[in-house]
Amino acid sequence: MSEFGGMEDLLQDFLIEAGDLLSGVDNKLVDLERAPGDTGLLNEIFRGFHTIKGGAGFLNATELVTLCHLTENLFDKLRNVELRVTPEMMDVIMAATGSVRDMFGYLERGVQPPAADRGLIEDLKLAIAGQLVAGTPKAAPVAAPTKETALVPVVRAAVGADGLDWDALYAAVTGAAAPAVVEDSLLGKDPEEIITAAIGRRASDKPGYGGPVGRREGERQRDNSIRVDTARLDQVLNLSGEIGLTKNRLNALRSDILAGRADSETLHALDVAVSQLDLLVSDLQNAVMKTRMQPIGRLFQKYPRIARDLARGLGKDVELQLLGEETEIDKTMIEDLSDPIIHLIRNAVDHGVEPIGDRLSAGKPEKSIVRLEARQEGDHIVIIVADDGRGMNAERLRAKAVEKGLISDEEANVMDERQSYNLVFLPGFSTAAQVSDVSGRGVGMDVVKTNILKLNGTIDIRSAQGKGTTFTISLPLTLAILPVLVVRLADQPFAVPLSMVREILPIEAQHVQEVGGRATMVVRGEVLPIYTLSGLLGWPQDYTPEYGVLMQTAERNYVLAIDTFAGREDAVIKSLDAFRPKGVAGVTTLANGQIVLILDMKELLATSLEQGGTTREELLRKRLAVAA
Structure with a gap:
């Protein structure tokens, strides 16, 4: 009460x-x-x-x-x-x-x-x-x-x-x-x-x-309210009025056509009205999307206090610099970004920044700078958390992961620097010697990766020992519209997030090798595993895949084998709240009215890894059978 x-x-x-x-x-x-x-x-x-x-x-x-x-x-x-x-x-x-x-x-x-x-x-x-x-x-x-x-x-x-x-x-x-x-x-x-x-x-x-x-x-309710500039609402209102006028024009033309008037002038007027409606609806969609956009500065404003209190508690001198606060981001993303950015800032102040004595010994200024920056790049928002601290040691990260039993010695030996840095995202991984109230349990960075993946984003790490570490988060501009690549398995289309797609390659039998019991391809010197879309979905493979989509995630790169592809689409996502099949993130409708499933590639790939992946024989069985 x-x-x-x-x-x-x-x-x-x-x-x-x-x-x-x-x-x-x-x-x-x-x-x-x-x-x-x-x-x-x-x-x-x-x-x-x-x-x-x-x-x-x-x-x-x-x-x-x-x-x-x-x-x-x-x-x-x-x-x-x-x-x-x-x-x-x-x-x-x-x-x-x-x-x-x-x-x-x-x-x-x-x-x-x-x-x-x-x-x-x-x-x-x-x-x-x-x-x-x-x-x-x-x-x-x-x-x-x-x-x-x-x-x-x-x-x-x-x-x-x-x-x-x-x-x-x-x-x-x-x-x-x-x-x-x-x-x-x-x-x-x-x-x-x-x-x-x-x-x-x-x-x-x-x-x-x-x-x-x-x-x-965990119980805190989401803020469902949103502040919208009146100029943006005025634009939506004006476009709604224009659409109403165009609708009236189309109704009049429809009446003329039903009355038997189908001369070239009427058809031309119909074509003009439909083109105008298409343009107005596109403008209205963009205007409505803009009402969801909020300056990211409203999210950033709480972090200087957090960084200040943590640094003072650790006896460090840290200044948090905010850049790009005017950059706009989808309102629905703001609360989901809060925890990841807090963890990255705490990680930078606690692990990245050296104690004052160590900084002075290394010839660095007493005050450390942690930079929190946001900017828009094309249809993505990029958020950067960078420090000028000690940097990350790839060899130490691999040794710690082996010590904790998170990876094997064989896996550690073939890891490059980028893969070594990504070890920090593994659940339970921490380089802290002892657990404190700030860090040491190996949970924070796992939360970062999990929340970013939920937003269809990626996170990348760049580090130089003695100079600092930079975390770069890339997110779609909005979650309401998702650019996708439409691929086909036989006659059935599926959509995969375009943010994960790097290129499309032909799959040729002579280029497919088997390494460790799995089908692989060499792409610009990198050995990549091949996973068939039919295998990920648990469907029978009726044809040998002819194309491979090079997919890139924070954890691994791989080739997704498909029958063919239909092109790029801007998908309006419809969520499946009541019933969501495993490996399906949502549905969308293509321009031709066909309903297409948007695949959750992370979930599908996790299932395939548990089952051992795809062998070369399975991948090429149909083609080899035809050749015989």
């Missing part, structure tokens, strides 16, 4: 606007730390916090107003030069903005946030009084309690008077045995009230800055 009855719309508007404002404040605080005398920055930060406080006041979020007011007072003293910016003061301010963001989490659940941590309030008051000194002890942030953990202090470990088995309920929710603590005052109340009370009590009992986030990361 929400505590904001009748104010839900106002609450949602506040959370969207205040979230953007707070992200902007965080970025400006990072800039302020580098330029503590910039009064313009201080004024902008002050205005941002003042606006957040005003919105919180409308919602009667008293504790949020209190925290914002104290922080605002500190900013006021800084901008009036009554105090000066120090690292300790910045730590307190950053903790305050973190606590404000945590309070937003409560508001997302329709719950009034509890009071901020007492230690944080005391530190803010000391800072305002100019009494905050270096080395002032501060409580560490605590993990955000969830609904499950919040139930611990209030759930009865017995059957209550209301007949509910609280032990069973608690075990079903948390998967753990129920505690013995009982609070009779909460029995019989609405579950949301119990959860709210528990969260508030748990937050006030715990030491540390900040309160709980409203949902766990």
Whole structure:
């Protein structure tokens, strides 16, 4: 049950606007730390916090107003030069903005946030009084309690008077045995009230800055709203009007033709009207697609704070440079890109950037630069995360993968540098000597690769020892339209993502060799395995494939053997939510009206690898039989 009855719309508007404002404040605080005398920055930060406080006041979020007011007072003293910016003061301010963001989490659940941590309030008051000194002890942030953990202090470990088995309920929710603590005052109340009370009590009992986030990361709902420039909406409206006029013209011509008027003038007018409709529909499609596009800067704006906090915790001096923030990307991609970019930035700061002493010994500047850049290249968006750190050692990566049992010695011996770098994407791979709260479990880079592949993208690594590492992500401009290559197996067409296609090659029997029990081809000096489309789909192979499509992924290159191909199409993807056969990413309709399956090549290839692939005899059986 929400505590904001009748104010839900106002609450949602506040959370969207205040979230953007707070992200902007965080970025400006990072800039302020580098330029503590910039009064313009201080004024902008002050205005941002003042606006957040005003919105919180409308919602009667008293504790949020209190925290914002104290922080605002500190900013006021800084901008009036009554105090000066120090690292300790910045730590307190950053903790305050973190606590404000945590309070937003409560508001997302329709719950009034509890009071901020007492230690944080005391530190803010000391800072305002100019009494905050270096080395002032501060409580560490605590993990955000969830609904499950919040139930611990209030759930009865017995059957209550209301007949509910609280032990069973608690075990079903948390998967753990129920505690013995009982609070009779909460029995019989609405579950949301119990959860709210528990969260508030748990937050006030715990030491540390900040309160709980409203949902766990995995439970956070997607933001389905989108901001659209009115000029783009006007364009859509104008095109809709033009299409309406053209439709009326076509209806009139249809009536004339049905009435028996089929002279050359009428047919010419029909041809002109159809051509005009085709052009208008294409323009409308492009205009509608543009309404989905959002500046990637809205995604980038939260990363400077993350990089700053991590670098300070590791004792490193790192500056995150943002480039190409105006580059637009499909709104549906933004949330899926958030985690991969966070992992890449954390990886760059933790693993890529050397400690300050090592940088100075190597003749490098004390401050390291991590670059986050976005740009559009053709029909793709390219995102780059680059550092000027120690770089990657291909030989060490191979040795570590062998040590962990992820690859064999034979596989390691034939790997080139590019393949060695891609080992970091294997689940469980990590070069960290020990697990920390930042890295070491071998999960982060696997998440990066998995999320990028979900977006039909690719990721490439370039590295030079002593100079740094560059991760390059390439993504389609939009997920609504996917360029595909239409290939054929007998008379049946299938579509494969064009982003994976490098070229089309003829398959000739004399060029097919068998290596390790698999059919292979040599393409410009590289030995590539051949997989038949019929074999991947589990269909009988009635004909010997005549063409091979050179496919390239982050993990491997291979040749997809097909009967023939029909050309390139821009596929409008229709997802199969209720029923999705294995190896099928979606469906599309070709220009001739034929329905075509869009293949998930990664899933199909994984199945084929489990079954051992295609032998040369299987590939050429039909042709050899005919020749005999």
